[in-house]
Amino acid sequence: MKNKNLQNKQNGTKAVWAGQNDLFYYGATQVPIVNSVTFGYKNVDDWFDVAVGKKEGHIYSRNTNPTVAVFEEKVRVLENAEAATSFSTGMAGISNTLYTLLNQGDRVVSIKDTYGGTSIIFLEFLPKKGIEVSLCETTDHDGIEAEVRKGCKVLYLETPTNPTLKVLDLKRLISVAHEVGATVVVDNTFATPINQQPLSLGADLVLHSATKYLGGHSDAMGGLVCGKKTLIDQIFHYREINGATLHANSAYMLLRGIKTLELRVLRQNENAMKLGEYLEGHPKIDSVFYPGLKSHPSHEIAKKQMTGFGGVLSFSLVGDFENVKLFLNSLELAHLAASLGSVGTLIGPPKVTSHVEATEEERKALGIPESLIRCAVGIENIEDIIADFDQALSKI
Numbered sequence: 001m002k003n004k005n006l007q008n009k010q011n012g013t014k015a016v017w018a019g020q021n022d023l024f025y026y027g028a029t030q031v032p033i034v035n036s037v038t039f040g041y042k043n044v045d046d047w048f049d050v051a052v053g054k055k056e057g058h059i060y061s062r063n064t065n066p067t068v069a070v071f072e073e074k075v076r077v078l079e080n081a082e083a084a085t086s087f088s089t090g091m092a093g094i095s096n097t098l099y100t101l102l103n104q105g106d107r108v109v110s111i112k113d114t115y116g117g118t119s120i121i122f123l124e125f126l127p128k129k130g131i132e133v134s135l136c137e138t139t140d141h142d143g144i145e146a147e148v149r150k151g152c153k154v155l156y157l158e159t160p161t162n163p164t165l166k167v168l169d170l171k172r173l174i175s176v177a178h179e180v181g182a183t184v185v186v187d188n189t190f191a192t193p194i195n196q197q198p199l200s201l202g203a204d205l206v207l208h209s210a211t212k213y214l215g216g217h218s219d220a221m222g223g224l225v226c227g228k229k230t231l232i233d234q235i236f237h238y239r240e241i242n243g244a245t246l247h248a249n250s251a252y253m254l255l256r257g258i259k260t261l262e263l264r265v266l267r268q269n270e271n272a273m274k275l276g277e278y279l280e281g282h283p284k285i286d287s288v289f290y291p292g293l294k295s296h297p298s299h300e301i302a303k304k305q306m307t308g309f310g311g312v313l314s315f316s317l318v319g320d321f322e323n324v325k326l327f328l329n330s331l332e333l334a335h336l337a338a339s340l341g342s343v344g345t346l347i348g349p350p351k352v353t354s355h356v357e358a359t360e361e362e363r364k365a366l367g368i369p370e371s372l373i374r375c376a377v378g379i380e381n382i383e384d385i386i387a388d389f390d391q392a393l394s395k396i
């Protein structure tokens, strides 16, 4: 067996083979789940060399673990990053990254539409630590540029956003941030490396909730950050000490799931597009938000920077919230549940999921209609999903 050079290979190949260059213990072809907290050495010299980083190896699973390392390597290769490190959840990855990069007196610029948990870090936790946070109107590129030019340590972006799939022009914002010496972090959870590669557009760090598309089966949680080695080393140090480590069991589930990432995401792109087109033509639907549709305000930017438009879309029904309940309660196939990125379709109203804590006025300010429904389309046959939507819509 020759060593695999994955640099010139495509995403489907990378996802299968990255981190699996060799056979494992006893010639195992699949990655073993190494449930060992500690790693032993036959002599002190070897142990010492690993401890000081002179030799590769593992010491203690809060720091590194062989199963976890394979998962990190798969995402690193898919994102074309210098380095990657993982976390117990996506939020652990986001908080550890922000706490590593930001100190008292620093300033961070971001957008109003970040993921709910991230937005709470910006509004609640960072200000308490003496960090200035400026959250801009999400698609107001001029406004974001102006805030960045005032000076900031970090520009934190997420695109497409939840739940109305607003898209940010990464190249444009990253270049302005670099003019003022800021580090640019992008949450790439919705797009996945299959549809969008922020590092190739100049970003310094890319974050993932691996709980979503990377794992792909809604059965394991994890997070990941990848990018410049100097930055990843600092974030790794923060995480190894603060302890939000990914477990080997979860790492195995995630690395098993990620092998089919390209197949799933390409299918979900296609399914979401077909469902969006169907909904756009339906008389009971008020509006549809999907960056793949020409009607979406971000369509042109999305076309420029993404190779696919993703598996999440949202739409609002005619009438009031009673119609939302009637429609959702009549569905047969999709799970009424939070989250996204699973093989099975997940659906729910932001009013009771991601934006349950916002007031009606706050939702309105974010452009979220009260009767909005977010749908994370799965890999099912889309004809079956559309037929199910059709019968449920006919109840209204």
Ligand SMILES: *Cc1c(COP(=O)(O)O)cnc(C)c1O
Pocket: 089, 090, 091, 092, 094, 115, 117, 158, 187, 189, 190, 209, 210, 211, 212, 221, 222, 223
């Ligand atoms: C789910 C999600 C997160 C948080 O990830 P967890 O694994 O739930 O901690 C962060 N960002 C985005 C865009 C998400 O969808």
